[in-house]
Amino acid sequence: MIRKITALILALILIAAFPAGAEAGQMGEYVGEYAAEATLWFRRSDGTELTSVDRTLVVAEGKTPERCALEALLHPTGEDWISPAPQGTQLTRLEKSGGIVTVDLAVDLSYLESQQELALMRTAICNTLLSLEGVDAVNLMLNSRKEAVCGLPDGVATEKDAGAAVEWARFQADAERCGQEGGVSQRWAVLYFPSQNGLWLLPELREISISEGDSAARLMEEIIAGPAREETSARLLTVGALAAEPTIEITPAGEQIVRIALNASVRDSLLLQGTPEWLLSAAISMTVCSFLPEVDGVTITLGEEPVFGANIRGANRIFEDNIIRRQDFNMYVGGICQLRLDDGGGNLTPVERVTSAARAESPWHVLQQLIAGPTSGENGVFQVTPAGVSTQDLLGVRVENGTATVNFSANFYRLCQPLNPRQERTLVYAIVNTLCQLPPVKAVCIRIEGAEVETLAGEISLTGELLPSPGMNAF
Amino acid sequence: MIAYLLIIAVAFTVVAVSLVRLVGDYLFNQQMKDDQRVAQNIAAALADDFCARDAQAVYRAAVSYVEGEAARILVLDRQGVVQVDTDSSLNGAKFENPEAQAVLGGEELAGNIYRDRGGAPKWLDRLNLMRAGNMMTGVYAAAIHQRDQTEGAVVYISQAQEIYRGLTAIRGKIILWLGLIAAVALVLSMFVSRTVTRPIAEISRGISRMAAGDLSSRVNIRGKSEFARLAVAFNSMSARLQQLDNARSQFVSNASHELKTPLSTMKILIETLLYQQTPDPAMEKEFLGDINKEIDRLNGIVSDLLTLVNIDSGGMKLKPEQVRLGSLVQEQARRLMPLARENGIEMNCTVKDACETTGDPGKLQQVFYNVIDNAIKYTPRGGSVNIEVLRAGRRAEIRVSDTGVGIPEKDLPHIFERFYRVDKARSRETGGTGLGLSIVKQIVLLHNGTIEATSTVGQGTVFTIELPIG
Ligand SMILES: Nc1ncnc2c1ncn2[C@@H]1O[C@H](COP(=O)(O)OP(=O)(O)O)[C@@H](O)[C@H]1O
Ligand SMILES: [Mg+2]
Numbered sequence: 021m022i023r024k025i026t027a028l029i030l031a032l033i034l035i036a037a038f039p040a041g042a043e044a045g046q047m048g049e050y051v052g053e054y055a056a057e058a059t060l061w062f063r064r065s066d067g068t069e070l071t072s073v074d075r076t077l078v079v080a081e082g083k084t085p086e087r088c089a090l091e092a093l094l095h096p097t098g099e100d101w102i103s104p105a106p107q108g109t110q111l112t113r114l115e116k117s118g119g120i121v122t123v124d125l126a127v128d129l130s131y132l133e134s135q136q137e138l139a140l141m142r143t144a145i146c147n148t149l150l151s152l153e154g155v156d157a158v159n160l161m162l163n164s165r166k167e168a169v170c171g172l173p174d175g176v177a178t179e180k181d182a183g184a185a186v187e188w189a190r191f192q193a194d195a196e197r198c199g200q201e202g203g204v205s206q207r208w209a210v211l212y213f214p215s216q217n218g219l220w221l222l223p224e225l226r227e228i229s230i231s232e233g234d235s236a237a238r239l240m241e242e243i244i245a246g247p248a249r250e251e252t253s254a255r256l257l258t259v260g261a262l263a264a265e266p267t268i269e270i271t272p273a274g275e276q277i278v279r280i281a282l283n284a285s286v287r288d289s290l291l292l293q294g295t296p297e298w299l300l301s302a303a304i305s306m307t308v309c310s311f312l313p314e315v316d317g318v319t320i321t322l323g324e325e326p327v328f329g330a331n332i333r334g335a336n337r338i339f340e341d342n343i344i345r346r347q348d349f350n351m352y353v354g355g356i357c358q359l360r361l362d363d364g365g366g367n368l369t370p371v372e373r374v375t376s377a378a379r380a381e382s383p384w385h386v387l388q389q390l391i392a393g394p395t396s397g398e399n400g401v402f403q404v405t406p407a408g409v410s411t412q413d414l415l416g417v418r419v420e421n422g423t424a425t426v427n428f429s430a431n432f433y434r435l436c437q438p439l440n441p442r443q444e445r446t447l448v449y450a451i452v453n454t455l456c457q458l459p460p461v462k463a464v465c466i467r468i469e470g471a472e473v474e475t476l477a478g479e480i481s482l483t484g485e486l487l488p489s490p491g492m493n494a495f
Numbered sequence: 496m497i498a499y500l501l502i503i504a505v506a507f508t509v510v511a512v513s514l515v516r517l518v519g520d521y522l523f524n525q526q527m528k529d530d531q532r533v534a535q536n537i538a539a540a541l542a543d544d545f546c547a548r549d550a551q552a553v554y555r556a557a558v559s560y561v562e563g564e565a566a567r568i569l570v571l572d573r574q575g576v577v578q579v580d581t582d583s584s585l586n587g588a589k590f591e592n593p594e595a596q597a598v599l600g601g602e603e604l605a606g607n608i609y610r611d612r613g614g615a616p617k618w619l620d621r622l623n624l625m626r627a628g629n630m631m632t633g634v635y636a637a638a639i640h641q642r643d644q645t646e647g648a649v650v651y652i653s654q655a656q657e658i659y660r661g662l663t664a665i666r667g668k669i670i671l672w673l674g675l676i677a678a679v680a681l682v683l684s685m686f687v688s689r690t691v692t693r694p695i696a697e698i699s700r701g702i703s704r705m706a707a708g709d710l711s712s713r714v715n716i717r718g719k720s721e722f723a724r725l726a727v728a729f730n731s732m733s734a735r736l737q738q739l740d741n742a743r744s745q746f747v748s749n750a751s752h753e754l755k756t757p758l759s760t761m762k763i764l765i766e767t768l769l770y771q772q773t774p775d776p777a778m779e780k781e782f783l784g785d786i787n788k789e790i791d792r793l794n795g796i797v798s799d800l801l802t803l804v805n806i807d808s809g810g811m812k813l814k815p816e817q818v819r820l821g822s823l824v825q826e827q828a829r830r831l832m833p834l835a836r837e838n839g840i841e842m843n844c845t846v847k848d849a850c851e852t853t854g855d856p857g858k859l860q861q862v863f864y865n866v867i868d869n870a871i872k873y874t875p876r877g878g879s880v881n882i883e884v885l886r887a888g889r890r891a892e893i894r895v896s897d898t899g900v901g902i903p904e905k906d907l908p909h910i911f912e913r914f915y916r917v918d919k920a921r922s923r924e925t926g927g928t929g930l931g932l933s934i935v936k937q938i939v940l941l942h943n944g945t946i947e948a949t950s951t952v953g954q955g956t957v958f959t960i961e962l963p964i965g
Contacts, residue, residue, distance in 0.1 A: 422548060448587055462548040480587035481576045487550035491558070491583025 047427070049384035052420035053078050054460040056085035059151035059181075060093050061144040063104040067137065070104065070144050070184045084381075085152050085459065086114055086121055093148050104144030106131030112164070117355040117377040119156035120176070120210055120223045121149050122310065127162050136188050139169050143184045146177030154459055157225050159210050159310055164347060168313035170195035173235055175207030175311070176225065204229040211242055212306040212353070213253035214299035215374040216397075219333070220354025221302055222253045222374060235312050236266035236278050243307060252356060252374050254295050256303050261286050263321070266308075275316040277343055278308050284323030298330035301339075302349035309346035317345040355380025359390050360453045360493065361401035362446045367494040368453050369401050383417040383424055383455055390454050404450040406435045406443075415469070417455075422462035423485050424455045433468040433476065441479035448480045449489050456488035463487050503680055507673045515666045522658045522665075523608055530635045531606045533560075534651035537568060538637035541649060545570060545579075546641045553579045565654035567622065570639070572647045575599055585622075590650065592618045594636040598648040606635035622652060631659050694722035698729060710737040749914035753796050753928060757789040764789075792928075799930035803913065806937045813855040813941055820891050820962065821846035821884045823856060827863040828882055831871060839876035842867075846884045850891035852964045858938045859962075865931040866895045866958045872925040873956070874899030886964065893960040901952035910948060911936045 056077045061070045077088045090111050094103050103109070106128055113124035123145060132138050146158040159176045161167075167174060170191045197203040209228050212221040224247055228238045240262055247253030263281035270276055290297055305318045319342045320327040329338040332352075339348065355377035360368035371394065379385040388411045393403035413432035418425045439447065452464040463485040467473070475482055537560055544552040557568040561581050569590060570579035577585040594605035609619055609632045619632065632652060639647040694716050704712035710733055716726040764782045771778075805811045828844040835842040870880045878898040885892050902910060906917045914929040939946045943963050950956035 445584075445587060456550070462550070481574065481589045484572055484574045484576055486576070486587055487548055487553075487578040489580070489583050489586040490551050490554045491580065492586070 047416040049382060049416065050418045050420075051081060051383065051460060052418070053080045054419070054422060055079070056088065056152060056459065058085065058089045058092070058148065060089065060096075060101075061104065061147040062093070062096060062101040063140065063144060065102060068140070068185065070140065070147070072147070072181075073101070079460065084114070084116065086116055086123075086149055086155065087111070089148050089152055090114070090123065090145070093145065104141045106141075113350065115350060115353050115377060116155075117223050117353050117380070119154060120159065120225060121155050121157070122159040122161065122210070122223075122350075122353075123149065124161040124164055129162065129167075135170055135191075138167060139174075139188045139191055140184045142167075142169070142174060142177070143182055143187045147180065147182060150177065150180045157208060157210070161310070165316060166309070166311060166313045171232070172198060172205060173207055173209075173230065173311055173313050176210055178208050178225070198230070198232045202231070204231045206230075207311075209239060209242070209311040210307070211239070211247070212303045212310070213243075213247040213256055214295050214303055215354050216252055216254050217374055218254070218294060218296050218299065219352075220374050220376070221299065221306055221349065221352050222247075222249070222354055222356070224248060224253065236268065236280075236308060239307055239311055240266060240280065243304065252372055254293060256290075256295070256300065257282070257286060258289060261289075263323070268312075268315070271341070271343070275343070276314050278312060278315055278318045280304055280308075280318055280320045282320060282322050284325070287322055296331075296333075298332045298337075301327055301330050301344045302332075302352055305344040306346055306349050306353075317343040319343055353377050357381070357386050357389060358454070358457050359386065360450045360457075361390070361394060361398075362404050362450065363400060363494050364402050366442050366446055366492070368446070368450055368492050369494045371398055371401055381458055383419055383458055383461065384414075386454055386458065387414050387417060387426065387451065390450060404447045405432075406439060406447075408435045419458075419460050422460065423465055424458075424461045424463070425465040425467055426451060426455070427467045427470055430469050433473065436476040439477040441477070444475075444477040444479045445492075448476070448482075448486065449492050452486045453488045453490075453493060499684060500681065503677050507677050511669050511673045514669050515662070518665050518669070519662050522662060526633065526653075526658050527606050527608060527635070530633050530651060530653050531604055531637070533653075534606070534635035534637040534649055535604060537651060538639050538649040541570060542639045542641060542646070545639055546646055550579060554581070557581045567652040569595075569650040569652070570647060571595055571599065571650060573599060573645065575648075578647070590618060592634060592636070592650065594634050595648050595650050598636040598638045599645065601645065602638070604635070604637050606633065608633045690720070691722075694720070694726065698722070698726060701726075701729060701733070705733055705736070710740055746913055749929075750796075750800060753914060754793065757793045757796075761786050761789045796928045796930070799928055799934060802934050803930060803937070806934070806941075811858075811937075811941065813858065815853045815855055818852060818854050818856045818859065820850035820852060820854075820859070820893065821848065823859055824863050824882060824884050824893055827860055827867055830864065831867050834868070835871050835880065838871055838874070840871055840874055841879040842871070842882070843879070844882040844884075848884065848886035848891070850884055850886055850962075850964060852891060852962065854942050854962065855938075859942070862935045862938050862960065863893065863895075865935050866893075866960070869927075869931065870895050870897040870899065870956070870958070872927065873897065873921075878955075887961075889964050891962045891964050893962070894957060895960075896955060896957040898955040901954055901956050902948065902950040903952050907948060907950060911946075 056079050057074070058077050059072050059074050061072050064071045075092060077085060077092060079085050079088050094105055094109055094111065096103055105125065109125050109127040111123065112126045113122075115122040125145075129138075132141070142160050145160055149155050149158045157176045157178045159166075160174070172191070172195055174191075194205040198205050206227055207230055209226050210223045211226050212223055214220070215222050226242050226248075228235075228242055230238055240257075244257045244259055244261060246255045261282050263283050266281075267279045268276060269279060286300065287297065290300060301320060304320060308318050309315055326342045327339070327344070328342050329336060331337075337348070339345075354374045356372045357375050357380040359371045359373065361371045363369040373389050373395075375385065375389075391405050391409060391411050391414055393405070394401045409432050413429040413435075414426070415429055416427040418427070436444070436447065448466065451466065455461045455464050465485045466476075466482045473482055480486075537557070541553050541556055544556065553570055557570065557579055558581050560566075561568055568579070568581045569577050569585060571590055572578050575589050575591065575595060577588050577590050580586050594607055597605040619634075622632070632654060635651045635653070637649050637651070638645045639649060697714050697716060701712050701714040713730045713733065714726040716723045764786050768779060768782050802811075825844055825846060828842060832842060867880065867882065874880060874897040880895065880897045883892075883894045883896075885894075900918075902917055906915075909915045910917070911932050913933045915933075916927060916929040936946055939960060939962070945961045946958065948956060948958050
């Protein structure tokens with residue numbers, strides 16, 4: 021009782037004494053610059069091989085390590101290093117979700133003298149990005165299209181430290197094999213599936229066998245096979261959805277379009293499943309355009325009707341000439357943010373929430389999700405914050421030099437007073453372990469109204485910063 | 496025996512207790528040193544990752560150190576807050592352990608073994624280590640350094656249970672061994688007391704028996720030990736003593752008897768004289784003559800006894816001077832000639848060599864007188880006595896042979912003993928005491944000579960005395 025009263029008084033004093041906390045940058049989100057390790061693959065002057073150099077990149081505020089690595093690679097400082105891309109190459113888009121990075125470069129391809137140079141550039145960019153922590157696959161697009169190497173889709177790069185010459189030899193060998201009767205090659209493709217919550221597209225890596233000219237059909241087969249991660253991704257098409265084999269045509273404007281003919285029943289099954297219809301166009305166009313080379317878009321027919329537009333989250337959109345392009349949907353690539361919630365026994369169970377790719381890695385957003393607690397579909401996990409704590413009580417998150425300083429309200433402090441040691445530890449380490457899953461965060465500092473407090477309920481010392489406790493994570 | 500057992504028990508208990516303590520301390524020290532080193536190594540190994548705030552790496556490394564062991568690692572930051580815990584149950588808590596505080600306060604190392612649950616400090620309780628049966632916990636802290644700065648501390652907590660168990664086993668072994676040794680010591684001491692103490696006790700018992708007057712007691716110890724030899728010596732000594740004692744009592748009884756006989760005779764004669772009704776001067780004269788003879792006889796016995804006692808006590812001193820044995824023998828033969836004649840015995844004395852030597856002439860005369868006297872006494876009328884003095888090399892030989900009654904073979908070895916007489920009646924009749932030959936033998940021996948007798952019953956006896964010349 022006495023403890024509660026003192027806590028209340030302290031909370032009031034804190035509220036009175038630290039309104040300055042807001043001005044001291046303790047409100048909202050701020051992620052300061054931090055360091056990331058990368059291996060940059062530059063072009064050797066002879067133009068046939070690459071040379072790698074380890075760098076510690078300074079990831080400036082508002083940037084990502086991937087962007088920094090690409091900038092460092094495309095615009096090398098000093099004369100010793102040669103960019104693997106032609107001069108004037110610009111990064112137009114960078115998507116990152118669940119370890120899959122999609123890079124779109126604006127590049128003047130006429131500078132590239134041969135397929136080998138193209139392959140060299142591809143290897144350099146992919147190797148560089150794959151050297152970053154958290155990057156498992158790189159899908160390189162040039163001028164918003166996939167390029168063919170030796171006449172075959174180049175696919176998604178997953179292999180780190182690949183030698184340029186070796187890669188080139190493999191492309192040649194693959195082309196030769198596929199040229200023969202019945203020859204196939206393995207490629208990694210990114211499939212996009214609707215998220216379970218019907219708001220996002222979630223990318224997924226899939227290894228597929230291709231032979232000359234049937235890549236579109238293979239991709240459709242994989243989409244029909246469904247997502248591997250059914251916890252977060254939803255099924256899109258079922259067997260028998262295809263009305264005809266996909267075909268490729270060239271428009272009068274000279275664009276390459278893949279024509280996908282689906283049965284009209286697809287609409288009903290989507291409705292039944294609760295997946296918004298726009299995700300059909302989104303997933304198919306994204307999947308096809310992210311793999312098939314030199315394809316600008318797709319057209320989809322549902323029965324006899326062509327899909328000419330979509331209602332995207334309440335907003336109508338018309339596709340010009342019924343052509344659905346990757347750019348129409350690439351902003352809907354979602355990401356999975358990982359939270360750690362109490363499994364009821366004091367261990368921290370991972371909980372995945374699909375959000376926009378950008379927010380998935382935002383400390384502020386992740387913490388908001390954590391405070392919001394388990395959603396109706398999440399079973400076996402429990403709220404870590406005491407009852408009465410709302411997202412309003414998160415005043416700010418500031419990441420600097422690897423330390424995330426989380427600023428909570430005095431209300432939060434007050435509500436935490438009655439926690440028992442186990443609950444207190446679970447709460448604190450749910451916050452710490454969740455935040456430390458984000459690349460720039462190594463340790464967490466918890467402040468109340470911008471001020472240092474000894475502890476919340478007596479068990480955990482909050483005066484310093486806390487490292488995560490991996491042993492509390494239940495995998 | 497109980498005292499022995501008690502001493503052994505006390506001594507062994509003291510040894511056992513101090514041994515167990517010694518071994519225990521050694522083991523603990525060793526364990527502490529080892530664990531301290533472990534803590535230090537872990538601190539060094541984790542330093543880089545910890546300073547880089549790579550909790551995952553630190554945790555994984557720490558877990559790998561304690562994998563499969565009853566140990567735990569805590570990594571504390573500078574404030575003493577647990578940042579890594581291999582059990583993941585103390586993260587974020589302040590760890591107020593004296594060792595950790597010492598290290599964070601600037602010490603390089605600190606360690607201690609906490610025994611037993613009673614009064615365990617709060618932080619130790621929080622470790623949850625003191626579960627049933629865990630009586631000992633070693634807590635070691637080592638500093639984590641980066642560029643000479645203490646960045647934190649590794650606390651290595653090991654269950655000292657192993658040493659404790661080892662110690663119990665060792666204690667059991669020590670007690671067992673000491674018990675065995677005690678038993679062996681007991682058996683050995685019993686054996687020693689049997690082989691050493693018992694003979695001594697036996698001999699001392701023999702001595703006290705002897706002191707009590709039992710000269711017949713003997714000590715029985717077998718074997719070849721010193722004690723057995725001592726027993727043999729003791730036994731021969733007591734045999735000799737017994738023999739002497741027998742001889743002494745024999746002598747005393749003989750002497751008393753010999754002295755008593757003339758006294759009783761005299762008493763009878765005197766009483767007869769005193770109580771006669773009518774005095775008869777002829778008988779009185781005869782009786783007084785008899786009494787006089789008895790007195791002579793007593794006198795003779797007493798002087799003989801005195802001579803013997805004198806010899807026995809070593810009081811007899813020879814007065815050596817130049818003597819001619821031939822003349823001495825002739826002189827004695829002449830002295831006894833009347834007696835021989837009286838007894839109707841023919842006596843011849845042949846001196847083949849004068850045999851000049853040194854000796855006590857008085858004593859030697861006594862010798863020759865006695866032997867010749869015996870020859871005459873124990874030769875019946877009509878017999879003869881032959882005396883010869885001759886020289887054989889560096890010895891003089893005096894041979895006295897007679898044609899008398901002779902001495903039976905069974906008596907021959909005893910004739911030199913005191914009071915020994917072959918025919919007591921006859922000897923007495925002739926006025927013998929049985930002391931003559933023993934005095935003779937003693938004197939001859941004093942002159943480094945020998946005397947021996949050969950005899951044939953009914954034919955005669957030959958006494959041969961040999962004396963050194965020069
Ligand atoms: N020449 C001898 N012939 C026979 N017996 C002898 C002779 N000399 C000594 N003996 C025996 O030895 C005994 C001891 O002699 P001795 O000591 O002189 O005592 P004693 O003459 O007083 O009897 C005599 O009693 C006698 O029996
Ligand atoms: Mg005699």
